[in-house]
């Protein structure tokens with residue numbers, strides 16, 4: 001199996017630490033602890049010897065920049081014997097802003113650099129981003145409206161209303177993504193939200209009470225009017241941008257007659273292997289692009305092409 005991006009097997013989330021407040025407090029002040037910065041929905045990067053690296057703080061650097069105390073933290077886990085803590089640096093801090101400027105720090109979306117980063121770091125960044133997105137959108141209890149506080153290393157947001165006290169857990173939205181084939185061609189489409197000229201496999205969110213297979217059948221029929229058979233699970237890709245889990249499938253079309261719903265997608269075509277390899281299609285002027293290399297859509301397409309090699 002191809003290892004999905006942002007899921008390094010070298011990481012242990014060490015869930016057993018989350019209930020141990022004393023241990024977590026010690027980790028935060030420990031010298032070797034690594035801090036993964038989250039900055040207004042983005043991350044920090046630096047070019048070192050012409051390579052892009054993620055900026056990860058050690059304790060001394062962090063306390064120098066935040067002499068009045070650090071912000072919200074989340075215990076992310078352990079890798080190679082080191083503890084990793086996510087830290088939200090989004091609140092205004094002149095010292096930090098100056099440091100970012102003086103050190104030529106790049107503030108950008110993880111997805112831009114994810115595929116070229118160290119696997120462990122990229123995985124911690126993705127986890128941290130998903131967690132802080134959840135924290136920042138769950139400051140108040142959804143049941144009673146009182147404020148929530150972060151507990152259990154950040155993995156539980158607990159309501160402060162004594163009469164309620166509800167615990168809230170991080171949510172992940174499942175989405176199916178599927179490569180539809182008919183004989184020796186595959187169906188790719190594009191949404192108006194996609195980068196220019198990019199064509200990808202069809203995808204959609206799973207609705208309550210729906211199986212993955214039903215979600216797949218529904219989405220494909222809604223978007224291109226095609227019925228499918230032989231649905232086969234491929235693998236999954238966490239996509240915490242901000243909160244999805246992509247579940248990849250292969251499926252076969254019953255026939256190749258498409259009826260595109262232009263409210264759902266902008267365009268779709270059947271592509272032969274040669275067209276996929278040459279990135280040229282008779283109905284697309286100037287060629288097309290495949291999805292980014294860290295996406296499950298790309299792995300579905302590449303896996304399908306390799307079957308014929």
Ligand SMILES: [Zn+2]
Pocket residue numbers: 141142143144145146159160161164165166
């Ligand atoms: Zn509540």
